[in-house]
Each structure stands twice: as structure tokens, then as C-alpha cells.
Amino acid sequence: MADQDLKTTPLHALHAELGGRMVPFAGYEMPVQYAPGVMKEHVHCRSHAGLFDVSHMGQVILRPGSGDVVDAARALESLVPQNLLGLAEGRQRYGLFTNEAGGILDDLMIANRGDHLFLVVNAACKADDIAHMRARLPGDVTVEEITDRALLALQGPDAEAVLESLAPGAAGMSFMDVRTLASDWGDLWVSRSGYTGEDGFEISVPADRAEAFARALLDHDAVAPIGLGARDSLRLEAGLCLYGNDIDASTTPIEANLLWAIQKSRRPGGERAGGYPGADVIGAQIDSGVQRLRVGLLPEGRAPMRAGTPIFADEADADPIGAVTSGAFGPSIERPMAMGYVSIDHSDVGTKLWGEVRGKRLPVTVQSMPFRPATYKR
Amino acid sequence: MKFTEEHEWLRPEDDEADVVTVGITEHAAEQLGDLVFVELPEEGTTVAKEDEVVVIESVKAASDIMAPVDGEIIEVNAALVENPALVNEDPLGAGWFFKMKVADIGDLDQLMDEAAYKKFI
Structure with missing residues (x-):
């Protein structure tokens, strides 16, 4: 029922x-x-x-009053650090709503469907996302939730x-x-x-x-x-983030290792650098680096390291240098896998770290993601 | 065969009156989902009723298997460490967890029989 x-x-x-x-x-x-x-x-x-x-995810259309999708793209660029003027008709790209501190409000898909933009946002965030866009986008861009x-x-x-x-x-x-x-x-x-x-x-x-x-x-x-x-x-x-676990308002795109999702035109020195919430914080992190980074983590044994598992640099260290944000057993790779944030000086691929599971320190290695190569049709 | 409210089964060994094999029921295995990790106790460990003796993790979460009665662990099913899926495939057979020597065989009388367990779930 x-x-x-x-x-x-x-x-x-x-x-x-x-x-x-x-x-x-x-x-x-x-x-x-x-x-x-x-x-x-x-x-x-x-x-x-x-x-x-x-179907629980939010489907939203941004319709420009002018009828020219470029106007919707330009408007949405004020809320996300993606290059949308460069998004051709019939193409989609991954995007991020950011807040003034550079944190991630949601991750989403943005498609150029000719005379409008079509967005797919997370279910748990959709009401806030829509309110955010209605409050911040110019009045001639209509925000339509598709129900x-x-x-x-x-x-x-x-x-x-x-x-x-x-x-x-x-x-x-x-x-x-x-x-x-x-x-x-x-x-x-x-x-x-x-x-x-x-x-x-x-x-x-x-x-x-x-x-x-x-x-x-x-x-x-x-x-x-x-x-x-x-x-x-x-x-x-596939190494993909779950909003609310791996990324949220307290993590920036750079800490989340999502620099690839910010096209060069929106980075410092680009032709449309900044101009989105938190651009000063994110731009400074692009130039000067971050203190912590989202990485892949492969436990050596069979015990899964779940979200919240503290990560230590040494088996005997008192203070953790990070924590798991998602962890599970990988049925295709036939071993446990995790992702999480670790301090930048322990984030190189191959670094040996320790995760504490049920009071025991177990070895875990920083690993590049995806854990299993993607099979996209490029 | 006897059952606990924690969805464990105990099967007395035919030839040794005070030894039981312990596993989890089909109902428990289905509720847990696919097991991906099993951590077994050492053979020879003395345990008290409700001690957490086995750690299991399914695709969803970690949980414990408790000692159903007082006694001593005399054998563990080491095959589960490499192949936790045995518990899902054959919970009443190849998916057994451990054998224990029961301290007081009378304790088994406190547990449910199959009819009572079926009513319980």
C-alpha cells in the first residue's frame, strides 16, 4: 500500500x-x-x-521570452559554472547549481532543445531548484516544471x-x-x-x-x-556522484574533483570567467588548489567501507584525514569500492590509507575512477 | 530444528547430542538481500547467548549474527568468506555459519519449533 x-x-x-x-x-x-x-x-x-x-526527478523547461534559446542559456549561466552559450542545439551537458560560498546546491543535466533549455534535477532538490531559478533568473525566462x-x-x-x-x-x-x-x-x-x-x-x-x-x-x-x-x-x-552523499552545499566543485565539468570559458582567464554564485571561491580554488579532494577508494579486503567510515593516513594515527561518502560492494568489479574526501596531501592515486570499520583499521588505496570503464557511445 | 526470534536456525547433529549447526532462515536471507561479506569467529571461542559472533554485510547494510545459546564455537563455514552468496543461495544448507557445542542442551527447549517460527514471521 x-x-x-x-x-x-x-x-x-x-x-x-x-x-x-x-x-x-x-x-x-x-x-x-x-x-x-x-x-x-x-x-x-x-x-x-x-x-x-x-520519474521522481524534476523535469524543468527554461523558455526564453524572446524565443531565442541563447537568452535562456545566458541567463542560466548566472547560476551555474558551465558554458551554456557553447551548448549546441541537440546537445546536453552536466551542470551544477552553486551557492555564494562555492558549495553545490544540486547537480543536473542541461539540454539545448532548440527553442528552450530542458533540465533534469534531483528529486530531493527540485522544489528548491525551481524556487532558486524563479528568484534569480530574469523575468523574461519562464521556469516551467513538467509534471x-x-x-x-x-x-x-x-x-x-x-x-x-x-x-x-x-x-x-x-x-x-x-x-x-x-x-x-x-x-x-x-x-x-x-x-x-x-x-x-x-x-x-x-x-x-x-x-x-x-x-x-x-x-x-x-x-x-x-x-x-x-x-x-x-x-x-561508474564513479558518479550522488547528491546529498558525495556532493552537497558544503563541498565545492573543485573539492569534488569536478573541474572537468567547468569549461575553460568559465574558469579564471576564460572569456566568460565567473559570473555565477561562489565564482570567487571556486576561481581561487582553480588557481591555488584545495585542501581536500574527492577520490576513489578501493578497500583491500572484502569488508565494504560504508558512508561515514573515517579514513586515516596511518594505522596508528588518532585523527582521520578524511571520510567515505559512498561505499558499497561492486558486483561487476567483484570487490568493495568507495569514494570519499581525503586531505590533498593523501589524495594521489596509489596512496595507501586506512579505513576504520567496526573498530578495526583496514587497508584501502586511493584509486582513479571510474572503477569500471564506461561504455558510452562517443 | 529450532528457530530464534533473530531468524536463526539450529539443527542438532545426528551423532553428537550437544552439537548444533547454526544458520539464518530463508526469510532472513531474503530480507537482508545479497550478502557480500561474512566475518566468522575463531574456532574454540566460548560464547554467551546474544554475543555478536558473526558480522555479515549485505548490499544494503551490516548486521550481526548472535549466539543463540551459551556454548563453544567448534567449527566455522570458511567457504562463506570467499563466497558470501552461499547464504542467499542455500541458507538452510551450504550457507550455514558455524557449529557450536551447546553448554546446556535444555536451552534449546526455550526456542521455537518450525510451526511456531512460521507463525512468528
Whole structure:
């Protein structure tokens, strides 16, 4: 039964029918796993294709009053450190809302869909993000929350063939391309992207057609439904941040090792340097460095190091030099994995550190991410 | 076979009246999800009822297996260390955790039988 205080997605009845074990997540009742369980779902996604309901995430359109998307892009550049004037029509990029202290308010996807920008933001942040944009963007840019569309992700090596069979045109897209594809379930807003490290697609579909569309995807033998549990182990193997765990208002993009997401034009010395909240802090960190850094951590033994595990430079040291922010077992790499923040002088790949688990110091090594190479179609 | 409220089972060995094999039930294994880590006690350890003797971690979280009665751990299932999934695949068989010599065999009478456990879950 649905908890009265929890919202549901257009696929709620389908999750129940598929045997999804429902849990509260970001104010929604969502499937954490189905009958096969986290490990088998994870492996299925990497070997065939996984279907994820991500309808809890926020879908937002920024529509410029002028009708020229450049005006929306220029406006949004005042809230994120990304180059959006350089974002071509039909392309998407990863972005970050920052605060005045340089901390991260949310991470998001930003797509140029011709006459508007289309954003996908985290479920737990969407109300704040929308309020933030309405308060800070110029009045001629309208912020529309899209509530009549579901959002699905189809990820894994068989995703391309399956989606192409239902929505021709999918196969011609490259990583981070966005297109509108016609289908029997209405216009699909498709991006070739995801949160698993696999090739795949994120698909916005009219809410009243979403269940039928999901059933059509699941009719393919290659496609299995995947819950939040495997979604988390897949993204961690891919080295991707979870907002609220690995990044938040107290971490800057530079500390979070996300400098790659700030294009040169927005860095100090670039043609549109700064001009976003916290640009002074972030710019100074780009120039002079940071005290701590988000890194990958590979425990040597089999014991997982969960979020909150303190990290020490020496087996006998009293004071930690960092902590794990996400930790789990990696079903594809067949060993525990973690990410977290460590002081900059202990952040080089290969550095041997110690994590304290149940009172015992266990060896862990700083590792480059992703733990498993991505298979994006570039 | 006997059961605890912590979803452990105890199976008396046929040939040794005071030795039981201990594992977790199918219900517990399903609730925990896929196990990824098992830390076993040393053989020969003397334990008291409700001592935390085994650490297990599933894909979701860590939990403890407690000693169901007083006694001594006489054998552990070392295969679980390399292959924790055995617990999910065969919780009542190959997924056993340890064998213990029970201090007072009468303690087993306090535990649930299968019918009582089924009612309990």
C-alpha cells in the first residue's frame, strides 16, 4: 500500500505488479529492488539492458521570452559554472547549481532543445531548484516544471537496439545527444546518457502513456526492471556522484574533483570567467588548489567501507584525514569500492590509507575512477 | 530444528547430542538481500547467548549474527568468506555459519519449533 505522505510515479502500479519492494526515497515511494535482487539486477544491466523509473526527478523547461534559446542559456549561466552559450542545439551537458560560498546546491543535466533549455534535477532538490531559478533568473525566462511526463532510463549494451525498435532514430544518437523521437507512445524526449556508466538513454514520455511504453520495453527479453539498490551500485562503479552523499552545499566543485565539468570559458582567464554564485571561491580554488579532494577508494579486503567510515593516513594515527561518502560492494568489479574526501596531501592515486570499520583499521588505496570503464557511445 | 526470534536456525547433529549447526532462515536471507561479506569467529571461542559472533554485510547494510545459546564455537563455514552468496543461495544448507557445542542442551527447549517460527514471521 502506498504511504499517504509519499508521492508515486506513473509507473507505481507496474512496480507493484513486477514485485518491486517499495521504499520511501526523496518523498516518493520507489522500488529498491525486484525479485532477482540488487546483484543480479546490476549484472543484468551491464550485460543486457536495465529499465529504471526516474520519474521522481524534476523535469524543468527554461523558455526564453524572446524565443531565442541563447537568452535562456545566458541567463542560466548566472547560476551555474558551465558554458551554456557553447551548448549546441541537440546537445546536453552536466551542470551544477552553486551557492555564494562555492558549495553545490544540486547537480543536473542541461539540454539545448532548440527553442528552450530542458533540465533534469534531483528529486530531493527540485522544489528548491525551481524556487532558486524563479528568484534569480530574469523575468523574461519562464521556469516551467513538467509534471505531465514520466522519466525512464534504459541502460546497458542492448539499450540501443531495443529503443531503436520502438523509436527509430535512437541508434543514430551519440553520447549526450538529445532528440525528440516519434513513437506509438507520443513524442519521446530522448538523451543518450545515464547514471550507470553504460551506454543508454534517458527518455521523457507523456505520463499517461508511460506504463504502456515501459511494458513495450519490458516485452524485450533483454530488458529487466532495475531498482534503486542496483542504481546506486552501478553509479558508484561508474564513479558518479550522488547528491546529498558525495556532493552537497558544503563541498565545492573543485573539492569534488569536478573541474572537468567547468569549461575553460568559465574558469579564471576564460572569456566568460565567473559570473555565477561562489565564482570567487571556486576561481581561487582553480588557481591555488584545495585542501581536500574527492577520490576513489578501493578497500583491500572484502569488508565494504560504508558512508561515514573515517579514513586515516596511518594505522596508528588518532585523527582521520578524511571520510567515505559512498561505499558499497561492486558486483561487476567483484570487490568493495568507495569514494570519499581525503586531505590533498593523501589524495594521489596509489596512496595507501586506512579505513576504520567496526573498530578495526583496514587497508584501502586511493584509486582513479571510474572503477569500471564506461561504455558510452562517443 | 529450532528457530530464534533473530531468524536463526539450529539443527542438532545426528551423532553428537550437544552439537548444533547454526544458520539464518530463508526469510532472513531474503530480507537482508545479497550478502557480500561474512566475518566468522575463531574456532574454540566460548560464547554467551546474544554475543555478536558473526558480522555479515549485505548490499544494503551490516548486521550481526548472535549466539543463540551459551556454548563453544567448534567449527566455522570458511567457504562463506570467499563466497558470501552461499547464504542467499542455500541458507538452510551450504550457507550455514558455524557449529557450536551447546553448554546446556535444555536451552534449546526455550526456542521455537518450525510451526511456531512460521507463525512468528
